[in-house]
Each structure stands twice: as C-alpha cells, then as structure tokens.
Amino acid sequence: MKKMTILFAAFLLIIACDSTKKVTSDSTKAITSAVNKSIVDIDSATVRKHLYTLASDEMEGRKPGTEGIEKAAQYIENEFYRIGLNTYGNLEDYRQRFVYKDIKMFNLIGVLEGKSKKDEIVIISAHYDHLGVKSSGEGDLIYNGANDDASGVTGVLALAEYFKKVGNERTIVFVAFTAEEMGLVGSKHFGEGIDAAKFVAGINLEMIGKVPSFGPNTAWLTGFERSDFGKIVQKNLVGTGYQLFPDPYTNFNLFFRSDNASLARLGVPSHTFSTTQIDSDPDYHQVSDEAETLDIAVITETIKAVAKGTESIINGKDTPTRVVIKE
Numbered sequence: 001m002k003k004m005t006i007l008f009a010a011f012l013l014i015i016a017c018d019s020t021k022k023v024t025s026d027s028t029k030a031i032t033s034a035v036n037k038s039i040v041d042i043d044s045a046t047v048r049k050h051l052y053t054l055a056s057d058e059m060e061g062r063k064p065g066t067e068g069i070e071k072a073a074q075y076i077e078n079e080f081y082r083i084g085l086n087t088y089g090n091l092e093d094y095r096q097r098f099v100y101k102d103i104k105m106f107n108l109i110g111v112l113e114g115k116s117k118k119d120e121i122v123i124i125s126a127h128y129d130h131l132g133v134k135s136s137g138e139g140d141l142i143y144n145g146a147n148d149d150a151s152g153v154t155g156v157l158a159l160a161e162y163f164k165k166v167g168n169e170r171t172i173v174f175v176a177f178t179a180e181e182m183g184l185v186g187s188k189h190f191g192e193g194i195d196a197a198k199f200v201a202g203i204n205l206e207m208i209g210k211v212p213s214f215g216p217n218t219a220w221l222t223g224f225e226r227s228d229f230g231k232i233v234q235k236n237l238v239g240t241g242y243q244l245f246p247d248p249y250t251n252f253n254l255f256f257r258s259d260n261a262s263l264a265r266l267g268v269p270s271h272t273f274s275t276t277q278i279d280s281d282p283d284y285h286q287v288s289d290e291a292e293t294l295d296i297a298v299i300t301e302t303i304k305a306v307a308k309g310t311e312s313i314i315n316g317k318d319t320p321t322r323v324v325i326k327e
C-alpha cells in the first residue's frame with residue numbers, strides 16, 4: 001500500500017511538471033477553466049502537496065493521541081509558520097491544548113489580524129483528525145481520510161496563504177480542529193472559550209475533493225436557509241462560472257454533523273462547504289479514502305470559489321445574519 005502510494009506520488013510529480021498543458025479528462029478541463037476568470041490565485045501544486053502529505057500512510061489515519069496525528073500537526077504548524085500566521089489570543093504557540101477522555105489533544109490555530117476591523121472575526125476551519133488504523137484485517141488498514149478531511153485542511157492552508165498575500169479587513173482565525181470524528185470535540189472546546197458575538201462568520205470545509213451531483217464547478221453548503229451567508233456567497237460568485245447550492249442531503253442532518261455546528265449553536269452564521277456526494281460515496285469512512293481518489297482541480301477550484309465567494313465578508317462589506325437554533 002505504502003509503496004504504491006509512493007510510486008503514484010512520484011508519477012504525479014512527473015506529470016505535475018507539465019500540468020498546465022496536460023489535462024486528464026474532460027471534467028478536469030472544464031473545471032480548470034472555471035474560476036480562473038476571477039482574480040483568485042491558488043497554486044494547485046501546493047494544494048497537491050498539502051493533500052498528499054496529510055493523507056499519507058505516515059500520518060496513520062491521524063487519530064487523536066497518536067504519533068500519526070502529531071506528524072500531521074507538525075506539518076500544519078510548519079505551514080502556519082511559513083505562511084506567517086500569528087498565534088491566537090494568549091496562546092504561546094499554535095496549539096490550543098486540552099484533555100478529553102484522558103487523551104491529550106489540541107486544535108491548531110493561526111491568525112491574520114484584520115487591517116480595519118480587527119475585533120470582527122471570520123473563522124476558516126476544517127478538522128485534521130480522522131479514524132486511525134484498523135485493529136485487524138488484511139491489506140490496507142489505514143484510514144487515510146484524504147477527502148475527510150485532509151482536503152478541508154488543505155483548503156484552510158491554501159486560504160491562509162492567499163489572504164496573507166491579498167490582505168484582510170476583518171481578522172481571520174484559521175483552525176484545524178481535532179477530534180471531529182469523536183463528536184465535534186475540538187470545535188466544542190474552541191467554542192467554549194470565545195466571545196461568539198465577535199465571530200461574524202464561520203467557513204468550514206469538509207470533503208471538497210470530488211465532483212458533486214450538481215456537476216463540475218459547484219459546491220453545496222449546509223444549513224443554507226439558516227442565515228444569508230450562502231446568498232452572499234452566491235452573489236459574489238456571479239460571473240465566475242462556479243456555483244453554490246443548498247445542501248441536497250437535508251435528511252442527513254449534515255449541518256449538525258460537522259464543526260460548523262459548534263459555532264452555529266452559539267449564534268455564529270457558520271456553515272460547511274462540501275462537494276462530495278455523501279449519499280453514494282464509496283470511500284466515506286473507509287480505508288479507501290485515499291488522495292488518489294480525489295481530483296486536485298476540484299479542490300483547487302473550490303478553494304478559489306470559497307475565497308472569491310466570501311471576499312465581501314472578509315473585507316467587512318457584508319455581514320451575514322445570525323443563526324438561531326431551537327433545540
């Protein structure tokens with residue numbers, strides 16, 4: 001398994017050298033041309049590097065408390081540092097440490113302070129944990145969690161690099177949450193320590209590596225009707241060739257099944273972007289959720305669309321309505 005992954009990565013490296021000219025399929029061709037019309041510049045080679053590193057066998061499925069997740073954390077921290085993110089609040093480094101069920105765990109948080117509205121915060125997040133390694137069986141035993149949610153963390157890192165370059169009026173807090181798979185544990189812990197009124201929006205990324213049922217150059221948003229966040233994004237995407245749709249899987253209750261929920265429960269208009277056909281995805285929570293099953297162009301174009309779509313919120317021109325949850 002590991003050997004195959006390395007060979008495949010080497011192969012990808014070779015074709016990546018000429019990736020601007022070569023396209024592997026018709027859908028890739030259509031996707032590549034889409035959001036390029038906008039000003040957003042996201043480097044697909046960096047996207048590939050983040051994804052393949054975080055989803056590699058070396059990370060051993062990124063289960064909280066393991067050496068594998070420690071390696072993933074160090075990669076994310078090094079990227080936060082390279083990009084030039086600040087630490088959050090009173091923290092001395094990027095780790096927000098806590099103990100849950102006797103396991104030492106931590107969220108990873110980096111900050112870009114806003115130029116004119118630094119007390120108004122937008123959070124951009126994804127979870128870096130996954131399910132670990134199968135205790136017994138034959139063949140591949142590692143839950144690599146490439147789509148779930150190395151793809152989302154890849155988005156967080158790429159957006160941090162992008163906004164560092166272009167600037168931001170509101171403060172952006174970039175968070176890689178831990179222990180999402182254990183029940184949104186990391187995001188709940190983060191939520192307990194915040195003044196929710198200061199958080200104007202939450203952008204969560206989950207499983208953004210496959211073409212959705214709506215076709216190429218589309219994504220869907222959970223809890224679309226719960227605030228006007230989605231409508232703001234749709235407005236900003238007009239003319240880009242990329243479209244955002246409401247979550248089509250409402251009976252899956254996805255709004256409450258990802259880290260956006262921990263902030264939404266506090267009133268923050270916090271939603272999850274996804275591109276995956278969750279009702280029929282054969283790799284969801286399987287050891288087959290490998291980087292090779294994902295489309296780098298889908299991830300890259302979705303990251304561009306998120307940057308372009310949330311631009312007016314990041315820059316303080318639009319403020320989404322608050323979420324009200326009656327449970």
Ligand SMILES: [Zn+2]
Pocket residue numbers: 127148149180206207
């Ligand atoms: Zn997930």
